[in-house]
Amino acid sequence: MIRYVVSRLVVSVAMVLLATLVIFLIANTVPGDPVLTALGDMAASDPAQVAEFRARWGLDLPLWQQYWLFLQRLVHGDLGVSISSRRPVLQDIIDYAPATLELATVAFILSILVGLPLGVLAAVRRDTVIDHIARAVSLVGVSAPTFWLAFIALAIFYGQLNWAPGPGRLDAVSFPPDRITGLLLIDTALQGDWETFHDAAAHLVLPSFVLAAATLGLITRTTRAAMLEALSQDYVRVAKAKGLRGRRIVVGHALPNAMLPVVTLGGLAYANLLAGAVMTETVFSWPGLGRYTFRSAVTVDFPAIMAVTAIVAAIFVLVNFLVDMSYALLDPRVVKK
Amino acid sequence: MPTAAEPLLQVRDLRTWFLTDSGPVRAVDGVSFDVHAGETLGVVGESGSGKSVCAKSIMRLLDEPARIVGGSILFKGRDLAHLDDEAIREVRGREIAMVFQDPMTSLNPVLRIARQLIEAMTAHGRFTVAAARSRAIDLLRRMGVASADRTVNSFPHQFSGGMRQRVMLAMGFSNEPSLLIADEPTTALDVTIQAQILDLLRGLNRDLGTAVILISHDLGVIANICQRVLVMYAGEVVEEGAPEELLTDPRHPYTWALLHAAPRIDAEAEDRRLITIEGQPPDPRAWPSGCRFRARCPFAIEKCAEHPELLPVAAGRAARCWVTQAGGALHSPERARAGGGAGVAAPVDSSAAVPMLEVPILEVSGLHKNFPVPKEAFFERQRVLRAVDGVDLQVFAGETVGLVGESGCGKSTLARLVTRLHEPTDGKIIFAGTDITHASQAAIRPLRRRMQMIFQDPYASLNPRMTIGEILAGPLILHGIAGDAAAAATRVDELLDLVGLPRQSVRRFPHEFSGGQRQRISIARALAVGPDFVVADEPISALDVNIQAQIINLMVDLQERMGLTYLFIAHDLAVVRHVCDRIAVLYLGKIMEVGPAASLFARPLHPYTRTLISAAPVPDPRVERTRRHVPMKGEPPSALNPPSGCRFRTRCPIAEEVCALQEPPLLEAAPGQRVACHFPGRLS
Numbered sequence A: 001m002i003r004y005v006v007s008r009l010v011v012s013v014a015m016v017l018l019a020t021l022v023i024f025l026i027a028n029t030v031p032g033d034p035v036l037t038a039l040g041d042m043a044a045s046d047p048a049q050v051a052e053f054r055a056r057w058g059l060d061l062p063l064w065q066q067y068w069l070f071l072q073r074l075v076h077g078d079l080g081v082s083i084s085s086r087r088p089v090l091q092d093i094i095d096y097a098p099a100t101l102e103l104a105t106v107a108f109i110l111s112i113l114v115g116l117p118l119g120v121l122a123a124v125r126r127d128t129v130i131d132h133i134a135r136a137v138s139l140v141g142v143s144a145p146t147f148w149l150a151f152i153a154l155a156i157f158y159g160q161l162n163w164a165p166g167p168g169r170l171d172a173v174s175f176p177p178d179r180i181t182g183l184l185l186i187d188t189a190l191q192g193d194w195e196t197f198h199d200a201a202a203h204l205v206l207p208s209f210v211l212a213a214a215t216l217g218l219i220t221r222t223t224r225a226a227m228l229e230a231l232s233q234d235y236v237r238v239a240k241a242k243g244l245r246g247r248r249i250v251v252g253h254a255l256p257n258a259m260l261p262v263v264t265l266g267g268l269a270y271a272n273l274l275a276g277a278v279m280t281e282t283v284f285s286w287p288g289l290g291r292y293t294f295r296s297a298v299t300v301d302f303p304a305i306m307a308v309t310a311i312v313a314a315i316f317v318l319v320n321f322l323v324d325m326s327y328a329l330l331d332p333r334v335v336k337k
Numbered sequence B: 001m002p003t004a005a006e007p008l009l010q011v012r013d014l015r016t017w018f019l020t021d022s023g024p025v026r027a028v029d030g031v032s033f034d035v036h037a038g039e040t041l042g043v044v045g046e047s048g049s050g051k052s053v054c055a056k057s058i059m060r061l062l063d064e065p066a067r068i069v070g071g072s073i074l075f076k077g078r079d080l081a082h083l084d085d086e087a088i089r090e091v092r093g094r095e096i097a098m099v100f101q102d103p104m105t106s107l108n109p110v111l112r113i114a115r116q117l118i119e120a121m122t123a124h125g126r127f128t129v130a131a132a133r134s135r136a137i138d139l140l141r142r143m144g145v146a147s148a149d150r151t152v153n154s155f156p157h158q159f160s161g162g163m164r165q166r167v168m169l170a171m172g173f174s175n176e177p178s179l180l181i182a183d184e185p186t187t188a189l190d191v192t193i194q195a196q197i198l199d200l201l202r203g204l205n206r207d208l209g210t211a212v213i214l215i216s217h218d219l220g221v222i223a224n225i226c227q228r229v230l231v232m233y234a235g236e237v238v239e240e241g242a243p244e245e246l247l248t249d250p251r252h253p254y255t256w257a258l259l260h261a262a263p264r265i266d267a268e269a270e271d272r273r274l275i276t277i278e279g280q281p282p283d284p285r286a287w288p289s290g291c292r293f294r295a296r297c298p299f300a301i302e303k304c305a306e307h308p309e310l311l312p313v314a315a316g317r318a319a320r321c322w323v324t325q326a327g328g329a330l331h332s333p334e335r336a337r338a339g340g341g342a343g344v345a346a347p348v349d350s351s352a353a354v355p356m357l358e359v360p361i362l363e364v365s366g367l368h369k370n371f372p373v374p375k376e377a378f379f380e381r382q383r384v385l386r387a388v389d390g391v392d393l394q395v396f397a398g399e400t401v402g403l404v405g406e407s408g409c410g411k412s413t414l415a416r417l418v419t420r421l422h423e424p425t426d427g428k429i430i431f432a433g434t435d436i437t438h439a440s441q442a443a444i445r446p447l448r449r450r451m452q453m454i455f456q457d458p459y460a461s462l463n464p465r466m467t468i469g470e471i472l473a474g475p476l477i478l479h480g481i482a483g484d485a486a487a488a489a490t491r492v493d494e495l496l497d498l499v500g501l502p503r504q505s506v507r508r509f510p511h512e513f514s515g516g517q518r519q520r521i522s523i524a525r526a527l528a529v530g531p532d533f534v535v536a537d538e539p540i541s542a543l544d545v546n547i548q549a550q551i552i553n554l555m556v557d558l559q560e561r562m563g564l565t566y567l568f569i570a571h572d573l574a575v576v577r578h579v580c581d582r583i584a585v586l587y588l589g590k591i592m593e594v595g596p597a598a599s600l601f602a603r604p605l606h607p608y609t610r611t612l613i614s615a616a617p618v619p620d621p622r623v624e625r626t627r628r629h630v631p632m633k634g635e636p637p638s639a640l641n642p643p644s645g646c647r648f649r650t651r652c653p654i655a656e657e658v659c660a661l662q663e664p665p666l667l668e669a670a671p672g673q674r675v676a677c678h679f680p681g682r683l684s
């Protein structure tokens, strides 16, 4: 087991490095000149200013040296300085990441809490009303465009019915809690500020549902398919022949097997939620990483893009590693002896 | 033996249908039988005859669209067919237990053996978890699982197939049921392991008094264990009786056909052709109104247009046949009826049929094939599995050489090496005078025309999206044999005639054919390019006895007509004895014994050959009682790490010290018979 963990770890680190390299190369070949965006057309026409700018940001060095510099600084926790915000990228990320982390985590928990039981029920009660409901839910979730869902949700539940609060993480009149983790739910809870806690939670409802929709649909569908597959296996028939009760067979025999594909999907889905909340964050004015990334891309802010990419890559690899580990725990065939 | 006491189980006129959209499939359609306490009842019949559906009906294990539409299943005074879900659940596993065919898939892969055994006991509230655990260990020990207290905590993948079936038996017996239903419990296992499991089952029945229903398609298996036999055909019982009588003097033509279609391991064949019956079992959606066997029955009379009942034909015997009910006898088969092809009477080219034993068409020496074992960890040293570990073999033109051995001994790898589907690691392969050991695919291409392969699973080896015409024309065009489309079409028609399929088949797809017909198609494809050497890897293993016989007949016919040479791989020793001139016995990648089929079976000189032969059951209880059985210990060791010296020594009943120190060379011990053993012929 230890050997398995270590070897997976080594592979993971190698994958992060590879990812940063690939992104570095892609970022350097796409059209778009950071000088132009950073200095503006006027200044960019002055060769001296341009040269000074290039030297300051290391843009005049050969590519591999730029990459090497980037790696060295990465190891020291220095992600560079954002060209557009002129602040350390790390600082930017610390500011923006918690909002996304909170949103994505709530969305993820939501999609598991709803999707898993729904998928299991749909498989066990195949071709009944619950199965049809599950199919409709996953169809809408997967196929409805996120921005459309986001607008519709805002328009109905905030605009028309006024059941949910508007965009943003808190009402304008709420005082944000002192920053401890940056996660509002946790910070308010730690400080016993339940009023703000409720406000933050209420603000999370719509965006997290919108963000969760696609994931929820996928998890429902995958769970249903995996359960159907597991329920058709010989060992389920054997369990029945032993005289086990139906619930015991579903929960004790089919579900542990059906969890295997769901864990893989769930891990990837969580990483996607973290990385891909751009639409939702834009519509709900959510000050998260998604919007930060989007802005950095538009302004060709190299250090920011690189840092965010490295972090996203790291998140994906970490999640993958965790998926591998839980897989090894769930399926004894993965790690032999 | 049936006693005067009330039977344990009384099945009466059971009808289980699948209510599908295209009408009811009458899988079990009027089955009646009794099982007495402590009795062993065998059920035989070809695939689709309703054996499994019948067993699952008793346990009420069938899901929609299956429904018990009629009849009763009286068990200890209750009708199982009408129990509610909770009541039947209490019967399952407690009063009646079931063991299924495939031990590899019967255990849940993510749960420990212990948990799966324990829950079988705790589900019925008879044991606490602690009591169930210690009982689980005791049971495993009783089933012959080594160091049971430790292995009980293993996961299923750490067990071999035979071990898993022992676990399944432990599970089956854990609640001391009064009836155990075993549906083909040994079909997926090697003969040696099969013998061990059947032995175990016999002992459990004797010691615990549990009644057993044993379902099998193998008459030998049934003959060895059962006190009474049911023969099923087309959803009905067609004959019932004690195996001594039923298997020697069948009273139903279908039983008669089954017996004659199966080659015997204990008898020299006068003729390689087996007796077969034509046609297929009828469609379960629309059984014929008269006798359901009539279309295939060689004894049919006019009366057979009426549906016969199962009636006594002698003391303790019943048959569903007008002829035998009227006292008629089923005569010995006429050899003239033999022949696999559908009436193609092409003249036999006698010159080609004479084996030219002096010319080896294939010569293999010192052949090795190592497979890298997938690494489990990143830094692990690369290990290799020696699938074929130094094989010398000659195949002469016109003969049939059989390859036998337990699963995993390297039979298929050897076949794939000589046809160069695998690249050899070491050694030499000379085919028709050409060294093809490392020849490139392009260099082999011209030789491929002379060397073809037939596989076990005729379905997996035929492209499902191609018509039969396309499948057969493919190799003709690839090898430039047929000049144009018209020539190819003519040749395809000839091929279909040759293997006994209708010419209209060209436009149909593989899934429209039965297993036996698909195997005919793969044979036709192999023969398309006119090979003289054919490697057949378990060509009949997936088929029913009667279809097996048809394919064997076809292969024998083709050999005579076209002077083919066969390398024939099979795990069924009786079949191998029947069709082969010479036989090579493989164990862990090495040849243990090779020699003429007749002398090898009459006087096996290697202990492994001896035990293999003794493990194969004979479908005649009287013969079986006179045979001396040499039990084979344990299971084959891992090919990753074969034992030192003689690799068979860990299971050899006569191993001595020298066997661990020195590897015995393959030496001639009798004319034409070479043996790799320090003490050839000592185990008799």
Ligand SMILES: Nc1ncnc2c1ncn2[C@@H]1O[C@H](COP(=O)(O)OP(=O)(O)OP(=O)(O)O)[C@@H](O)[C@H]1O
Binding pocket: B018, B020, B025, B027, B028, B045, B046, B047, B048, B049, B050, B051, B052, B053, B054, B217, B284
């Ligand atoms: N789910 C199903 N739907 C429709 N027909 C089915 C279904 N399962 C089985 N059958 C049909 O029921 C009949 C009996 O099948 P059964 O499995 O009992 O045969 P068997 O005698 O056990 O054969 P085998 O030797 O292959 O195990 C066959 O005609 C089969 O096609």
Ligand code: SF4
Binding pocket: B252, B253, B254, B291, B292, B293, B294, B295, B297, B298, B299, B300, B301, B304, B308, B320, B321, B322, B323, B324
């Ligand atoms: S009843 Fe007639 S057709 Fe049926 S098995 Fe007997 S002889 Fe053959």
Ligand code: SF4
Binding pocket: B606, B607, B608, B646, B647, B648, B649, B650, B652, B653, B654, B655, B656, B659, B664, B676, B677, B678, B679, B680
């Ligand atoms: S060499 Fe020894 S161990 Fe091997 S088969 Fe002969 S007697 Fe048995």
Ligand SMILES: [Mg+2]
Binding pocket: B051, B052, B053, B183
């Ligand atoms: Mg069956």
